[in-house]
Amino acid sequence: MRWKCYNSVIxxxxxxxxxxxxxxxxxxxxxxxxxxxxLPVKYFYDAEGDRLFQQIMNCPEYYVTDCxxxxxxxxxxxxxxxxxxxxxxxxxxxxxxxxxxxxxHLLSLLLATDTNFIYKPIDISTSTIQFLETTLPIDxxxxxxxxxxxxxxxxxxxxxxxxxxKVVLCLGANIGNMPVAEAQDFCIxxxxxxxxxxxxxxxxxxxxxxxxxxxxxDDEQGITAxxxxxxxxxxxxxxxxxxDLGQFKHYCIYDPASGACKSYLISLEKQRVxxxxxxxxxQKNEYIWMEISQKYDLAEVDELAVSSGFTPVKHxxxxxxxxxxxxxxxxx
Ligand code: AVJ
Numbered sequence: 001m002r003w004k005c006y007n008s009v010i011x012x013x014x015x016x017x018x019x020x021x022x023x024x025x026x027x028x029x030x031x032x033x034x035x036x037x038x039l040p041v042k043y044f045y046d047a048e049g050d051r052l053f054q055q056i057m058n059c060p061e062y063y064v065t066d067c068x069x070x071x072x073x074x075x076x077x078x079x080x081x082x083x084x085x086x087x088x089x090x091x092x093x094x095x096x097x098x099x100x101x102x103x104x105h106l107l108s109l110l111l112a113t114d115t116n117f118i119y120k121p122i123d124i125s126t127s128t129i130q131f132l133e134t135t136l137p138i139d140x141x142x143x144x145x146x147x148x149x150x151x152x153x154x155x156x157x158x159x160x161x162x163x164x165x166k167v168v169l170c171l172g173a174n175i176g177n178m179p180v181a182e183a184q185d186f187c188i189x190x191x192x193x194x195x196x197x198x199x200x201x202x203x204x205x206x207x208x209x210x211x212x213x214x215x216x217x218d219d220e221q222g223i224t225a226x227x228x229x230x231x232x233x234x235x236x237x238x239x240x241x242x243x244d245l246g247q248f249k250h251y252c253i254y255d256p257a258s259g260a261c262k263s264y265l266i267s268l269e270k271q272r273v274x275x276x277x278x279x280x281x282x283q284k285n286e287y288i289w290m291e292i293s294q295k296y297d298l299a300e301v302d303e304l305a306v307s308s309g310f311t312p313v314k315h316x317x318x319x320x321x322x323x324x325x326x327x328x329x330x331x332x
Contacts, residue, residue, distance in 0.1 A: 025239050025276055031288075032280045038289040039231055041177050042124075046234050052227040059223050061215040064173055067323035068203050072102040075316050076109045082314065082327050083167050083199065089116035090165040095152045095174075097121030097132060102171055104140070111142050118164075122148045122155040156193040166198040171325070173205040176294045179260070180304070183294065187308035191330060198330045200310065207295045208322050210256045217261055217293060218252045225250035228265055228290045241275040251287070259295040264288060301326050 024043060031039045045053065057065040083090070092110070094103055100121060107119060121132050129147040136145055148155040160166075168190065175183050190200065207213075217224055228250050232243035247268050254261040267282035274280075296304070298315055301324060305312040310328035317324050 021238055028235055028239060028241075029275060029278060032275065033278075036287065036289055037280075041291050043234065044227065044231055044291075046230075046238075049227065049230050049234070052223060052230055055223045056219070056227060059219045059221060061212075061219045063212065063216060063320075063322055064205050067205075067318040067320065068171060068173070068325065069102055070318040071316050071323065071325050072105040076106045078314070078316060079106060079201065079325070079327070080109050080113065083110070084113060084115050087115075088165045090167050091120050091159060091162075092117050092167050092169065093120045093122060093156070093159065094169040094171070095122055096170070096172065097123050098128060098172075100132065100136075103169055106169075107136075107140055107143060111140060117167075118144045118146055120146050120148055120159060122150070122152055124149075124151065153189060153193070156190075160193040166194055168194070168198070168200040170200060171203045173203045173293070173323070175202060176205055177292060178294065179292055180294060180300075184304060184308055187304060187310070191309040194330045196330050196332045199313075200328050200330075201325050202328065203323065203325050204296045204301050205293065205323055206321065207256065207259050207297045210254050212322075213254045213261055213295060214252060217254070217263055218250070222250075224252070224263070228263060231290070232265070235275060239275055241273060243273050244271070247271055248288075254295075259297070259300070261293040261295060262289065263291045263293075265290055298324065 027040050027043070031037060043049075056062050083092075092107075094100065097103065100107075103121075110117060119136075121129065123129050123132075126149050129149040133145065133147045136143055148158070156168075170190075175186065178186060194200070229245050229248065232241070232245055232248060235241040236243055248265040249268055250263065251266050252261065252263040264287040267284060267286045267288075269282075270284045271282050272279050273282065301315065302312040305326065305328045309331055311331050312326065313329055314327040315324045316327070
């Protein structure tokens, strides 16, 4: 069965879901007035951004989602063994659950065993949580679910310290949207909400043939370019900006040494752009840094685990070995 289609339902429901125009304005302005200019990735995902990301996931060059889905369709048994080991009841917390296309496979397998667990999806989108609360109990009879709508760490704080063992899922290579140092801060913070014996399962996109990586973020059809440009449209619509989308061009580069895949929008001309009451000046060829998608090797994944207070337990890999879901436990 395929669940990918649920995403489009979510983005329909998601129109004007959780927008914070004030915060958005402050963040956008801060990013555009620093040098080099940059914008926070979280604002990519308005309804149109969700729709374009859905198209990215379906485009032939973008391998990331398929690789992780393969792990979830074929290796949830191994994952479940690690999770169930010890046998104590647990909270299964998913950070950024979305439509839980991947985690559904794990949920249905866990339900088939007599494990005692509560699924707690966390998502910033209200409509996503509502959607999961209405559909999952029907799709997965017997599932105990508590949806949590809000910021990851605010929601983790609410559920931390209830004495129940925790298993945290952080899928989709979302951690790749942070440079390595920030990813480490994130993992250290995550660790601070957990206790010895708890477990995390984190998805990392792996270093591979640089051509394949670059192609995934610079697809033939130009969907990724539209995905980036959409943030300019969103600022035009929500923040009273006047970006001319024809005056910016998507450029993406992957550095095999650092593992950083970065995308930029390049200003084609010297130009001035209005945003709210401010004017932002662009030199010709000046760029806005739009996104990082950091790639790791397995040793770097383990290093990140150790340096943030976890013990690396296992790398689950897809058959091409392009992606890993790493299983870590909290150091005793
Ligand atoms: C959602 C962060 C995993 O970096 O691969 C895909 C986002 N951006 N193509 C990624 C994205 C452009 C994606 N993540």
